[in-house]
Amino acid sequence: MNKARYFLITIICALIGLAMTACISDDFSTSPDDHLTFSTDTVSFDTVFTGQGTPTARLLVFNRAKKAINISSIRFAQQNTEFSLNVDGMSGETFSDVEIRGGDSIYVFIECHLPESSHKEPQLTNDQLQFVTNGVMQEVEVEAYGQNVTRLRGVVLNEDTHFNDSVPYVITDSLVVASGATLYAGPGTRLLFHDKAKLIIHGRIEAIGEPGRLVQFRGDRLDDVLPGVPYAILAGQWRGVQIAPGSFDNRMEYVQMQSTVEGLTVDSCTFDDRTRLTLVNSWLHNSQGSVLTSQYARVNAYGVCFSEAANAVVSLTGGSHDFSQCTISNYYLFSGSGEALLSLSHLFPDDRIGNPAPLMQATFGNCILYGMRSSINESDLADTNVYMRYVLLREKGNDDEHFISCLWDKDPLFYTVREDYYFNYHLRPDSPAIAAGDPALVAEPTLTDIDGLPRLSAGAPDLGAYVYVVPTE
Numbered sequence: 001m002n003k004a005r006y007f008l009i010t011i012i013c014a015l016i017g018l019a020m021t022a023c024i025s026d027d028f029s030t031s032p033d034d035h036l037t038f039s040t041d042t043v044s045f046d047t048v049f050t051g052q053g054t055p056t057a058r059l060l061v062f063n064r065a066k067k068a069i070n071i072s073s074i075r076f077a078q079q080n081t082e083f084s085l086n087v088d089g090m091s092g093e094t095f096s097d098v099e100i101r102g103g104d105s106i107y108v109f110i111e112c113h114l115p116e117s118s119h120k121e122p123q124l125t126n127d128q129l130q131f132v133t134n135g136v137m138q139e140v141e142v143e144a145y146g147q148n149v150t151r152l153r154g155v156v157l158n159e160d161t162h163f164n165d166s167v168p169y170v171i172t173d174s175l176v177v178a179s180g181a182t183l184y185a186g187p188g189t190r191l192l193f194h195d196k197a198k199l200i201i202h203g204r205i206e207a208i209g210e211p212g213r214l215v216q217f218r219g220d221r222l223d224d225v226l227p228g229v230p231y232a233i234l235a236g237q238w239r240g241v242q243i244a245p246g247s248f249d250n251r252m253e254y255v256q257m258q259s260t261v262e263g264l265t266v267d268s269c270t271f272d273d274r275t276r277l278t279l280v281n282s283w284l285h286n287s288q289g290s291v292l293t294s295q296y297a298r299v300n301a302y303g304v305c306f307s308e309a310a311n312a313v314v315s316l317t318g319g320s321h322d323f324s325q326c327t328i329s330n331y332y333l334f335s336g337s338g339e340a341l342l343s344l345s346h347l348f349p350d351d352r353i354g355n356p357a358p359l360m361q362a363t364f365g366n367c368i369l370y371g372m373r374s375s376i377n378e379s380d381l382a383d384t385n386v387y388m389r390y391v392l393l394r395e396k397g398n399d400d401e402h403f404i405s406c407l408w409d410k411d412p413l414f415y416t417v418r419e420d421y422y423f424n425y426h427l428r429p430d431s432p433a434i435a436a437g438d439p440a441l442v443a444e445p446t447l448t449d450i451d452g453l454p455r456l457s458a459g460a461p462d463l464g465a466y467v468y469v470v471p472t473e
Helices: 002-026
Strands: 036-038 042-049 057-063 069-076 083-087 090-092 098-100 105-112 123-133 136-147 150-157 161-163 169-177 182-185 190-193 198-201 204-208 215-219 224-226 238-243 250-253 255-266 275-280 283-287 292-295 298-302 305-309 314-317 320-324 327-329 342-345 361-365 385-389
Touching (some): 036 136, 098 105, 190 198
Parallel strands (some): 042 136, 255 292, 275 298, 314 342
Antiparallel strands (some): 123 136
């Protein structure tokens, strides 16, 4: 009796299984009207380096129909394509009979490996990813711009060397300029540093760009960290630039440096009256430490914008400094220490107790100090050789012998919108910084700004690094 019951149950289960299989088979749509939809119509890798693989791009493929569909073919149109496929975790060149249940989706992952070319500018490589479903072909465009690069790994420059704008230089490990050598970087030169890479200068650097063709120091990630959000917003992509003790007469003009761990550091054991570094019409921004750190050195900055840092944006200890037409601001996106925008140390007479180094001498003229934090770590500069002349400050205060003709408790009205990851330190209309400077404080290097605009064409100069431009809209 038990055997008969078991046999009957087995027969019933088998029949139910066959019925379910038949139902599933019959539940696939064969209508050409039930087609696929995609998360995008174009998969773009933007600019990638030739000779190496790319990050993986993701494409979502949706079946909006109620019934399941069978994709009879997934492949690239070109037989010898530069792109590779992975469909739902399986790698291959072509895929057949890929099923998507009704109302479901699958992932398609795409990579590319572009060979080097003879071109200076990025070259477009594209293909079409083809899907055939119920006799209907649909295509998704796939494209990448391949950029040739010069790769430098652990290189020491022992003689004068010229970099130019022919192709970017990708630096792995460290690039060292040895004593007695000079690195010349001309307009449009791009130095792209890999994770933890650093530029160390024992000799000299002359990085001289021009308006519209800045010399760039940045990380080597050119893709997006999120759709529409470039990696450029992330600090800490590479170590930074170190000017070592014994290096003098360095010059950076029309330079953009960003996304570092340590920023630009000028190291010195004791003060030497020779100029260590001159910065002109440049933008240094986005550091996990400070953007500029100077220890007992002579550093001059003319028409420079310093912005976004976890610590003080500019940190100066002792030394001698002339800052003219500079903007120092901070809207750093990530966690920070809450330090002031400008940190000044070794400037009071008591600071020499146990440290005989000369006290700081510094002037700040026609500058803006404004951001989410306090402007200066020292609110009283009496008994120092530090002077603020025609400087816009966030705090309320009053002029004295060290704060001269300053604009207190004023918002310069930058275009920066931190919540939108947009950092722009040009002045909006109605900014109190417009025409608020002293022409006598305009140093010769800042007669034009970083955009090449004349600073004195309208009479009194604007405060900060950028000349105000009347909106065209």
